[in-house]
Amino acid sequence: MADDYDVIIVGSGAGGGTLAHRLAPSGRRVLILERGDWLPREPQNWDAAEVFVKNRYVSKDTWYDKDGKAFQPQIHYFVGGATKFYGAALYRLREQDFGELRHHGGISPAWPISYDDMAPYYAQAEELYQVHGIRGEDPSDPPGGPYPYPPVSHEPRIQKLFDDLARVGLHPFHSPNGIMLDESNPAFSACIRTATCDGFACLLHAKSDADVIAVRPALAHDNVTLVRNAEVRRLETDPSGGSIASVVADVDGAEQRFSGSIVVVSAGAVNSAKLLLSSASDTHPNGLANGSDQVGRNYVFHNSRAFLAISLEKNETRFQKTLGLNDWYLGDDDFEYPMGNVQMVGKSSAPMYRGEKPIAKLSPMFALNEMAEHAVDFWLSAEDLPDPGNRVTVGRSGEVTLSYTPNNREPLDQLYHRVKKHLSHLGMHPDHLIPRDIYMKNDIPVAGCAHQAGTVRFGDDPATSVLDTDCKAHELDNLYVVDTSFFPSIGAVNPALTAMANALRVGDHLLARLG
Template identity: 85%
Template sequence: MADEYDVIIVGSGAGGGTLAHRLATSGKRILILERGDWLPREPENWDATAVFVDNRYISKDTWYDQHGKAFQPQVHYFVGGATKFYGAALYRLREADFGELKHHGGISPAWPISYTDLAPYYEQAEDLYQVHGIRGEDPTDPPGGPYPYPPVSHEPRIQELFDDLSRVGLHPFHSPNGVMLDEANPAFSPCIRSATCDGFPCLLHAKSDAEVIAVRPAITHDNVTLVRNAEVRRLETDASGRAVTSIVADVDGEEQRFTGSIVVVSAGAANSAKLLLASANDRHPSGLANGSDQVGRNYVFHNSRAFLAISMEKNDTRFQKTLGLNDWYLGDDDFEFPMGNVQMVGKSSPPMYRGEKHIAKLAPEFTLQEMAEHAVDFWLSAEDLPVPDNRVTLNKDGDVVLSYTQNNREPLEQLYRRVKGHLSHLGMHPHHLIPRDAYMKNDIPVAGCAHQAGTVRFGRDPSTSVLDSDCKAHEVDNLYVVDTSFFPSIGAVNPALTAMANALRVGDHLLDRLR
């Protein structure tokens, strides 16, 4: 390995992996430091018991809540980061999400960039991650050109649901999915529309995750180096505190130092904040780049609810995550505040129900197998608002302490009521709406941190933000952050595509700087 790099990227997920892909053809010396290893391709990838009950791929980390209670966070450390397990629903934020929005529970702040600034990068990210969809089918869709790939077709039961929703005056749409699927040429298509997609790694490498789409192509270039099993412990600066001079990492149990002209952190919202806080020094006594006291604050991860409805007829859908609904995203005549997004969650199966209290109570009425055969699974997302005291801090041992108090819950309840009120028109049993615990082995809701964001937010004012509009730290000249930490607010759709698009935007900025 070279002694010094032009750019060092900490993390290889939606932000870091995509950035590496953008920089790979520049000829500059790029180093990716990934805490995890390649995720093994093995039968357990698609085994619901291994994934959801045994937590085979979950990190062994121990975090603590604000009361000192230990929990195991639902985070994954592999090349590709959280995208190895995401459902590949790649939504753009709505145009209104970039401005200040009044919610039932308070204000969602404006971003320092507009939708127009990010729109061309959304288009590039959709092309890179092979997003399938129909632009404009969703009435809240922001402006843009057509998706690069046609939508993934609905299987029969989901098509019936689509038709029934349309019949009652709603506007369902084909969910924007990042999958390597060519339905016109199925024999040459890696994706087999497996039920094991949302929450599972893809055994076939047919899901558009950051490893397959971004990192593997990047490291085919001689100037890009990937070091796996490298947990970055701290960043060291020069005497002025204005430049990171060294990255200290534990690589396969041994301490190593790496030097780069530009350092980009993309370790996930909690761990990026952890790294900056753990890098405190004389010039940055409260944590690196934390003169504003904003590092770790404003943690958000969506108000979400998973539930299953019992279909009158069997639901033998394999790839269920093809339908979305945003009719209530920004409110309606009876509730003037934004509510959120409705989409399908991955098809449930009996092993997923093990240990779920709500479902266990129904076992005498429905066997688990019968329930799974008739289940139609929904996922609701509403916006939780950035609150300074919802934050990441470190305890005396350097472990993550995640303090979080729920807020703005009424929009989620309103959204749930609207979906529930339509069930009898959708071929469902209206009295069998069953909550699902998406993180089945955890009794602390905050452990399900799949959509974590906001802890190192960007903005124009250095007193209220950590990063500038290019995602460079206000206080450190060569430090950037490109995971979802930079979000000032999270909207109500999946954040991955926004992280990818922003990484491409920051990548162009870095290419200009490196020239």
């Protein structure tokens, strides 16, 4: 195998995989180094007990919280990265998210680029990842042309919820979903009901993940190489310290070195920060690109809450993630601050309850199976704010500590109460009919790091950021980062589409740079 490339990409997820796809037709020699392997296509992909109880596909990594307590992060190392198990809800950030926003808990900083800068790449990412939706149905929708594919229709119980929400004066919309089938395809009914559910991989390869959409098509080009089971340990610079000379990785347990004109890191917000910090040297004693002491800081991952309501009628929905609600995204007359996004979670089942301790108090009226049959599952996301003290650090033995103190929690509570007050009008069991509150909730712990971002943020000022607006490190000539690490703030919608769009944007910059 040749060891000198035009571009080396560390990681094959939403950022790295999409970037490889953009670069592949150029003829430039591209190497993708992926820590994991191909995800096995096996019946267990769709087995709730295997996925949620046995954690069959979750990494065996151990991280530590701010108090030194060990935990297993809910991350996955496979070709395609976190997108193999994401819900494929592909939202654009709202136009206001790119500017400075005043929140109940402080300030969400402005980005160094505008929504208009990102808009054409959002459109390209939606086309590439085959996003289904209806533009403008959501009142908070940013400007843009129509989605490339029609929305995924609601199943009967979710359609009733949609109608009931509209009846009480709200504005539900069809969630933007990435899926590679349409409803005229005979395979649709067998596939869609599991293809994009949260937490599951798609056995049929019909979910728009970075593996199927980006990496495999990129590998059809002879100039693109994928090395699997390659854990990148450190980046070594030339003697001047001004550029990366070598990428050092353990490949199937043996150390190998790779060199390339450009190195792009896309390992996830925690692991990208870990890699830069672990690459400290005499010329970069605090870690690569860390003269500002910003690497690893400002970790964000959304203030999120999952809860379920009990429908009066059975909820036989298989794929529930077709509905969203953003009426309170930027606040309302009673709460002037942004609150966030409401969407549905993949339909719950009894094995999930047993596996993740989601319900501390069960109504005596419902056994687990009966509860699952009637459950309507909601997911709320509010913005947590960048805080330099919320950070990733690396110990002498390479152990990761993720120090995180929650902030800006009031908007999440406000959002929860606004949804809850409507539930009795939406065909759910009202409180007074049940001996205790049936609208149970479960806050997501720090281990639930699917939406991690912010640890290598970009900006105009090298004193307060790590990357410039092209996502190149201020301090190194050939180092870029294209996962969600670059986010200065996270907004309140799923970050995957923004990572994909930005990878396309950076890809165009790299193609111009390479000539």
